[in-house]
Amino acid sequence: MIAGHKGEIPFLILTLPFLTGIACALCLLNSNPNFIATLLIALTTLFIGLNLTYNHFKLHKVRWLGGLLIVPLLFLLGWLVTLLHYEKRNDNYFTKQRSNYLVVNISSEPVVKNNMVRFNAEVVGSVNQKNVTKTSGNLLITIKDERALNLFYGQQLLIPSKYTEVEPPYNPGEFNYKAYLANKNIFYQSFLYPGQYKAIDYNKGNRLIAYAVNLRQQLVAKLKRNMHDSTAIAVASTLILGYKADLSNDVLQAYSKTGTIHILSVSGGHVAIIYGLLIYMLAFMNNKRSKLLRSVIIITLIWSYALLTGFSPAVCRAAAMISLVIAGKTYNRYINNLNLLAASAFILLLLNPFLLKDVGFQLSYLAVFGLVIFQPVIYKQLLFKNYMANKLWLFCSVSIAAQLITFPLSAYYFHQFPVYFLVSNLLIILPVTIVMYAGITLLLLPQISWLSAALGYVTEKSILSMNKMLVVIERSPYAGINKIWLTRFEHLLLYAIILFGMYFLYHRKIRWMYAALLCILLFVISIDVKKIKTDKTxxxxxxxxxxxxxxxxxxxxxxxxxxxxxxxxxxxxxxxxxxxxxxxxxxxxxxxxxxxxxxxxxxxxxxxxxxxxxxxxxxxxxxxxxxxxxxxxxxxxxxxxxxxxxxxxxxxxxxxxxxxxxxxxxxxxxxxxxxxxxxxxxxxxxxxxx
Incomplete structure (x- = not known):
């Protein structure tokens, strides 16, 4: 179900203690990194020493010793990188410095909503009278000023040292915006008005990201020139480029309630479409000499697309996986997809361990895990001799596998379940593909009035048709189950039910079915007890x-x-x-x-x-x-x-x-x-x- 033997999935096995270390560190962010680093260095020294004296001490007789050391090494590594990533503990964190003004660099693309400009900023200096001290940390800045519309990524500002801690949720069920920003290493925010900020320098951000942001703005402007409907433009910008600033809440609600919100988050499916297009375009490079060059071109273009969409976790995961697949195929190597998934997760978490608490990161990896593990099992449950019926069932099994593995988590976080997810996901396959190919072609080709207008028309009509279908599904009776409030125990029980049920379908052993039925019984009892208690309260x-x-x-x-x-x-x-x-x-x-x-x-x-x-x-x-x-x-x-x-x-x-x-x-x-x-x-x- 996962692999023939553990040698196929070494990264999956090694990533588990690393994830555990990150999870523990996120719960204990105030722990001492020096102590963790000392332990890590001591164990690393011991591990290297044992490898150097392998033959002398005949360590081949105790094979378990290497594994025994690798587990705590990876556990401590996960713990240490998390503590080092936690900027609030740094001695030069900006809140620990006395200051009248702060020097900040705009580190995200400014977003305009409700006549206010909002962006993330990196605090690089604090000004106390005439003294400037180098600082670290991030700040969420909101400006209510028309002139702030001209601010851009990489600009350096001088602002007053007036900020407040991001407020936690005060009412039951309220969205925890404080935790959301904390996952991005942002703990404070500042509200500014006209005359309270001053641009003092430019080009202070990463030049590659600045180029990508500027290019994306130009591409969004090109979509606006060749399309007319504002909703279609917003969806196209989000679907193709990951630009969500113009997306309305009504559109988000329609996609969310129909179980198709994933297409508005540029992810693996979008990268796969790009990959398919590149494979088709470079099909002529198929001999031994040009295969390596083709792989380099495809990997470069895929990561360029990832850069253009803002390096979202889902895109980075897909880009890393596809890069490893391409490398393996180039050298005729077999690589287990689950091992690739674990390798990409390890790399991303090594760079930013706070991603582990990101809901998008969790859902993205769970969805791919479901596709790799559950989809083949589900697909084998039904066999169709008819070619079209078989293809239809293949698409259905993909959608069921992804929805099945992500349902407990999405219900826990978002408290809803789209009943018609299978219908809506099947209906959007064709329009999404048309939108991606037509939209990308429009953006890649130079502006040719009749051709650009035609591509814009096809893209716009495809989006509007897709939106109409989703609205019909959203307004259908029993389109969604809302107000699902699960406890952590119930959330874990759902996963136990799914895992035991899939094990039963795969192994056909009755004990797995009994285990699933027991978990279902516990789940129903928990729900009933909770309902009785609620109704009497x-x-x-x-x-x-x-x-x-x-x-x-x-x-x-x-x-x-x-x-x-x-x-x-x-x-x-x-x-x-x-x-x-x-x-x-x-x-x-x-x-x-x-x-x-x-x-x-x-x-x-x-x-x-x-x-x-x-x-x-x-x-x-x-x-x-x-x-x-x-x-x-x-x-x-x-x-x-x-x-x-x-x-x-x-x-x-x-x-x-x-x-x-x-x-x-x-x-x-x-x-x-x-x-x-x-x-x-x-x-x-x-x-x-x-």
Whole structure:
């Protein structure tokens, strides 16, 4: 199923302890790299010494000794490269230097959204009065200024030394943007306005990347000249060049819900299409003398394409694998695909061990693992004599294998499953191929009015047809299963079910089926226990929203939300909806803070709320209550909009202060009662109400 013997997959075996070392280091980033380096050097010295004295000590009698040393060596290597990659521990990290200004180099292509320019920047110096100190570290910079539209990769800026730590998610289910940036070695961000930055130099980035960024911008401009529909242009730019800045959320949602989001992430499939085109174009170079030259040309062009798309992990993985395959075929060597996969992972993680926590990296490698291991097993389950039926089943087995291995992880991270993934993936094969070949031809050829217009027309119509098909599938009944919230235990159980099930199909041994059935039983029990517990739970969640108010009252699988945010607001979708989904609330109603409401489990009158066994007082600018008798007791006071609170009441009641209150107001209230709860820039509060 994996290999005939372990000699076919040495890199896979060696990569496992390396991955384990990286994983441990990511959990213990504050460990001492000097201690790890000392251990690594000691074991390396011992390993070399044993190899030099191999014959003298007759070590061939203890073959296990070499393996025993290689495992901890690779484990420590993974640990050490991770700690060295963690910039925040460096002595010259920019937050450890006193400074008035920072010198930064723009290290990513600036992206414009909502009239704001955002980019990553490398902090190369700190200015303290007249002294300039060399520093390290990365910073996420957002600028709200029309002139910032002219900023570009490699430009050097002088900015004020004003930055804040990237905030963690404050509400249940909210996207962890802090962890996402931490995987890129970014822990701080800066917001700038007109007059707060100054361009002081140019060409400070990598010249090769600068050339690729500039070339990609020119190619995107060429697509815009020869295509008319903005959505088609955005999809073409993303699909062919990996340029996602112009892609709308509606388009992303359509592709995500139909299980075809992978085509918008330039990956192995795109590289394979490029490889196929190059093989066809260079087919005449097939003799012994020209084979090596053809391989060099193909590998160079594939890595040039990888550079053009921004060196995404998926493209680098595919480029590394194809390069090794080409090298093997050139010299007539057999190479196990799983070994190639492990080798490419080892190289990429050696360069950037933080990729191990990147969701795209994980999904990309899992998908290829599924294709290499599971696809042949699935394909052999059905045999068709008809050529077309056999080809159709081949495509289906590829899609099933990739979806099967990535489903637990995608469900764990994204909480959804596209039911019609097989149909949608089959339908997009032809249009995606047409878009890639027509689009690439358009970009490679010089601008010839009639030919460029024709290629642009074909590319645009193919994308629009593909989008229409996906929209139909997205709007079909039961197109997707949403609100899937798995625990880590359930996530691992799903993988156990898949692995045991595939082992049963491959070996046909009943014990593997029993193991899969046992895991299914445990999975169902876990889901049922969780559902019963959820349906019986009543709670009140005070949300932490910037400049907005929000309280969720959960009664089993029903919910009622008091908020000044409408359900159509993007802040509601980002902070409130994920919380509702994570609480397993199926039906809910959004109500404003003003007005009275009465249901079977909730009563609100004049700012006083009765919910199960809890009684709350809501003080805000829409409240009719301006003063409360101090003898009236509440479980909590929820205060918004800097509303005045009676001193006596503040000392005897617990107060919850939301994000609409000013910092000065919060400080004054906290002086009255230090046990009060502040939601502003803090995690939300959930209390049970049974």
């Amino acid at each position: 009543n709670s009140v969640t005070f949300l932490s929203l910037r400049k907005h108010k929000g309280i969720i009252f959960k009664a089993g699988n029903r919910g009622l939300i008091l908020s000044d945010l409408p359900s159509t607001d993007k802040n509601f979708a980002y902070s409130v909806q994920p919380c509702l989904d994570s609480l397993r609330i199926i039906s809910y109603k959004v109500l404003p803070f003003y007005g009275d409401t009465s249901t079977t489990y909730f009563v609100k009158k004049h700012g006083i709320v009765w919910f199960r066994n809890k009684k709350l007082l809501l003080l805000n600018d829409s409240s009719h209550i301006k003063s409360i008798p101090k003898t009236l007791a509440f479980n909590a006071l929820y205060v918004s909009d800097n509303m005045h609170v009676n001193d006596s009441l503040a000392r005897h009641q617990q107060i919850i202060l939301d994000g609409t209150n000013s910092d000065t107001y919060i400080k004054n209230v906290m002086k009255l009662n230090v046990n009060n709860i502040i939601l502003k820039r803090n995690k939300s509060l959930t209390i049970l109400s049974n």
